[in-house]
Amino acid sequence: xxxxxxxxxxxxxxxxxxxxxxxxxxxxxxxxxxxxxxxxxxxxxxxxxxxxxxxxxxxxxxxxxxxxxxxxxxxxxxxxxxxxxxxxxxxxxxxxxxxxxxxxxxxxxxxxxxxxxxxxxxxxxxxxxxxxxxxxxxxxxxxxxxxxxxxxxxxxxxxxxxxxxxxxxxxxxxxxxxxxxxxxxxxxxxxxxxxxxxxxxxxxxxxxxxxxxxxxxxxxxxxxxxxxxxxxxxxxxxxxxxxxxxxxxxxxxxxxxxxxxxxxxxxxxxxxxxxxxxxxx
Ligand SMILES: C[S@@+](CC[C@H](N)C(=O)[O-])C[C@H]1O[C@@H](n2cnc3c(N)ncnc32)[C@H](O)[C@@H]1O
Numbered sequence: 001x002x003x004x005x006x007x008x009x010x011x012x013x014x015x016x017x018x019x020x021x022x023x024x025x026x027x028x029x030x031x032x033x034x035x036x037x038x039x040x041x042x043x044x045x046x047x048x049x050x051x052x053x054x055x056x057x058x059x060x061x062x063x064x065x066x067x068x069x070x071x072x073x074x075x076x077x078x079x080x081x082x083x084x085x086x087x088x089x090x091x092x093x094x095x096x097x098x099x100x101x102x103x104x105x106x107x108x109x110x111x112x113x114x115x116x117x118x119x120x121x122x123x124x125x126x127x128x129x130x131x132x133x134x135x136x137x138x139x140x141x142x143x144x145x146x147x148x149x150x151x152x153x154x155x156x157x158x159x160x161x162x163x164x165x166x167x168x169x170x171x172x173x174x175x176x177x178x179x180x181x182x183x184x185x186x187x188x189x190x191x192x193x194x195x196x197x198x199x200x201x202x203x204x205x206x207x208x209x210x211x212x213x214x215x216x217x218x219x220x221x222x223x224x225x226x227x228x229x230x231x232x233x234x235x236x237x238x239x240x241x242x243x244x245x246x247x248x249x250x251x252x253x254x255x256x257x258x259x260x261x262x263x264x265x266x267x268x269x270x271x272x273x274x275x276x277x278x279x280x281x
Pocket of ligand 1: 029032033056057058059060061062063064082083084085113114115116135136137141
C-alpha cells in the first residue's frame with residue numbers, strides 16, 4: 001500500500017524534488033534519514049493528506065523538514081514533533097529560514113520533552129487522519145506508543161511508520177553471518193559498540209532498535225501484519241527500478257521502513273496498559 005504512494009505521487013514529488021534536496025542538504029544529517037526515505041515520507045503525506053502527523057524523534061530534523069514541506073504544499077494539516085533536544089531550534093531552523101518563507105514553519109508544533117510523559121489525548125481527539133512516524137527508540141517509548149497513543153487513534157484513519165527496521169531480503173548477504181560479533185543484546189550495546197554486537201534478526205526484520213520486538217508482539221497479538229516497505233515495493237511494483245530511475249535514485253535503493261495499520265485487524269483489539277493514565281489515577 002505505502003509503496004504505491006510514490007508511484008501515485010510521482011508528479012508531485014518530481015515538482016518538489018529540487019526543494020527537498022536543498023532542504024536535505026541544509027539539515028546536513030544524512031545518516032538519520034536517507035533521501036529515498038525522505039521522498040517516500042513526502043509522497044505518503046501528499047497521498048494520505050493527514051490532518052495530524054506525529055513525529056516521534058526529531059533529531060536534526062530531516063523528517064521534520066520533509067513533513068513540513070509536504071504539509072505546506074498540501075496547505076493542510078499540522079506536524080507535532082518530539083525530541084529531547086533543541087537541535088532543530090538551534091541549528092536547523094536558522095539554516096532553513098535563510099531560504100524558506102515564514103509560513104513554511106507555521107504548521108510545525110515543536111515539543112522538546114520526554115514523549116513518554118506526553119498526553120496525546122487532546123491532539124488525537126480532534127484529528128481524523130493520523131500519520132505516526134516512529135523514530136525514537138526503546139522499550140519505554142514502545143510502551144507509551146502502543147499502550148497510550150495507539151488506543152487513541154485506533155478508530156481513526158492512521159498509519160504507523162517505523163524507522164530503522166530493515167528487511168532481511170534486502171541487506172547484504174554477509175550481514176547474516178555472526179562473524180566475531182556477539183549476540184544482539186539490546187540497542188544500547190549495538191549503538192555503543194557496533195563492531196562488537198550483531199543486529200537482531202527476527203521474522204523478516206533486521207534491526208538494532210529495541211522497539212522492534214514489542215512492535216512485532218503487538219502486531220501478532222492483534223492479527224495484523226508488520227509490513228516491510230522494501231518487500232512491498234519490490235513485490236507490488238513490477239516497475240520498481242524504473243520508478244527509482246525516474247526519481248534519479250539508485251536502483252539499489254532501499255527504504256528500511258516498516259509500517260502497520262490497526263484497521264487490518266479482524267479480532268477485538270488488545271493494547272498494553274496505558275502507564276500514563278495508571279500513574280495519574
Ligand atoms: C534518530 S533521531 C531522529 C531523526 C529524525 N527523525 C530525522 O529524520 O532526522 C532520534 C531522536 O529521538 C529523540 N528521543 C529519544 N527518546 C526520546 C523521548 N523519550 N522523548 C522525546 N524524544 C526522544 C532523541 O532526542 C533523538 O534526537
